[in-house]
Amino acid sequence: MEVTAKKIDNANVVIEATIAKNDIDGRVDKIAKQAAKQMKIDGFRPGKAPVSVVKKRLGDRLVQDAEAEALREVLNTASKELELDAEKIIGEPAVTKFDRGEEAIEVELKLSLKPEIEIEDISDIVPEVKTPRVTKKEVEERIQELAEAQAPFESIEEDRGLENGDLAVFDFEGFLDGEPFEGGKAENFELRIGSGQFIPGFEEQMVGMKKGEEKSIKVTFPEDYRNKDLAGKEVEFKIKLHDIKAKKDVEIDDELAKKLLGDENGTLEKLEKEVKEQIRSEKMTKLYNDELKPKLVEALVEKFEFDLPESVVSQEVELALRNKVQQMNEEEIAELRENEEKVNELREELRADAAKSVKATFIVDALAKKEGVEVNDQEMMQTIFYEAMSMGQDPQQTLEYYKKQNLLPAIKMAMIEDRLLTKLLNDKNEKSKDKEENTEKEEA
Known part of the structure; x- marks a missing residue:
C-alpha cells in the first residue's frame, strides 16, 4: 500500500493511495476466516465451515468490508504522517476517487480540518453601545395603550352608527347559492370592528349600522380558506345588530398604576419609571438584533483570517441552494x-456568502470557548419547546422534526452565537456607562 498525504492549507488535506489487489485479497481471506468462526451453515458444525463456503455465502460483502478496512488504514497512515489529531478532523473523509484497476485500486481522499484561530483582543471592533433615549411622549402613549387595554366595553347611550374599535353584538347567518352552510350561523356574537377577525370585507360593511338594524352583505372567502367547499366562493350574510359597545374611558392615576403593577403601594410615578425602562429595554433589544449584532459579526469576519475546510463550505453552499x-x-x-451549468453558476453565486457564514461560525465557536459562553441541552430544549408553543405547534413533534433533519447542532450554535454577541455588547455597554459616569463626575 502506497500512501501520500499533503496539506493543501491549514484546513484541507488530500490523501492519495494505491491499494494492491493482493492486499484486498489478503484482507478478504482474513475477514472470511473470522466470519467462519461465527457463522452457522447447514451441513457443518458451528464455526467449522470452510472459508471457501463462507466466501461464496457472503460474496461482495467481504470485498466491501476489505476495501473499507483498507481505506481506514489509508486514513490512519496519512494521519500519522501529518501528525493529525483525530479531534481536528471534521466529519467523514470525502472519497473523491476510487478507481478499481486489474492490479490495484487508485484512491483519493479529502479531509477537512478544524481551523486554528488565534484569538486576539477584539474590544476595538465591538460597536459602541449608546443607551437609547425614551421620551416622555413615548411613556405617556404606552401608558395610554395599557389603560385602554384595561378599559371595559359598555353599551353606548348615544344614537350613532357602528365605528372601528367598537364591539358589535349581532346575529348572522351565511348563505351559499341561497342555501345556509354549516358553521355560518351564530347569535349574540361579539366582534371587535377593525380586528380583521372575519372574512375581508365583512367588518367594513358593518360600519355605520345602528342598533336593531338588519342588513345583508356579500363577501368572498379567500382561495386558501380551510373549508374547501367555501374557498373562493361568494356568499351572503344576513345580519341583525343588537348592541354597540365602546371602550369606557379609564382614569390614568395611582389606582390604575396599582392595578397594572400588581402592587398596593403602586403609584403613577412608579408606573412611569417601569414603563420607561421597559421601552428602553425594547429599544435596546431591537438595536442589538437589527444593527449591532450583524455589525459585530461583519467586523469579526473581516478581522480574522484563516483557511476554511472546503467540505464544510460546500455543505453550506448546498444548504443555501x-x-x-x-x-x-x-x-x-x-x-x-x-x-446543470446554470445550477453550478448558482452555486458559485452562493459560495461567497456561504464561506462568510462558515467563517463566522468558527469564529463564534472559538470566541465562545474563550469567553466561557455555553448552551446546554436542557436550555436548547426549553427554547425549542417555548418557541413551538408560542407558534401554536406541538413541542414534541417540533423537536422530533429537528432531530430527523439533524438541525439541533445548528440551533445550539445559533443560541451560542446570540448569547456570545449579547455578552460582548453588554460588556462594552458597561464600560461605556462607567466612562460616562466618570466623565460626569469630573465635570461636576
Missing part, C-alpha cells in the same frame, strides 16, 4: 433540472 430552490416556482425549478 436548497433554500433558494424552495423559493422558486415550478417553471424555474424545471429550468434548473435541465441545465
